[in-house]
Amino acid sequence: MTSNDSVSPARHAALAAIEKQERFTRIAILGAGIIEGVLLAAILMAIDLSNPTQRLILLSTFLIYLPLGLGMLALASHNSRHTRTILMALQLISDGSDKK
Numbered sequence: 054m055t056s057n058d059s060v061s062p063a064r065h066a067a068l069a070a071i072e073k074q075e076r077f078t079r080i081a082i083l084g085a086g087i088i089e090g091v092l093l094a095a096i097l098m099a100i101d102l103s104n105p106t107q108r109l110i111l112l113s114t115f116l117i118y119l120p121l122g123l124g125m126l127a128l129a130s131h132n133s134r135h136t137r138t139i140l141m142a143l144q145l146i147s148d149g150s151d152k153k
Contacts, residue, residue: 064143071136078129089118 096114100107 064147067139067143071139075136078132082125082129 096111100111102108
């Protein structure tokens with residue numbers, strides 16, 4: 054078995070795992086966004102904006118969920134950076150084995 058033969062299955066397995074994880078992540082984020090949008094619409098339809106207590110609860114909700122949402126976006130960006138690093142490493146391994 055040559056080094057190119059051993060690298061190719063590992064590369065394909067890694068790429069398949071990365072693609073599967075990215076697809077799952079996108080579906081999960083889209084699903085969460087849809088659910089949050091529906092719940093936000095329900096809250097805005099049910100809230101009495103003339104009541105100061107309900108306005109305060111709504112403001113508190115936004116103050117909690119906004120940093121959580123931004124944190125999720127930052128985490129997704131961090132994950133994408135690591136995915137690109139893995140793909141670069143696989144490309145370098147592939148280029149190194151092709152030269153031999």
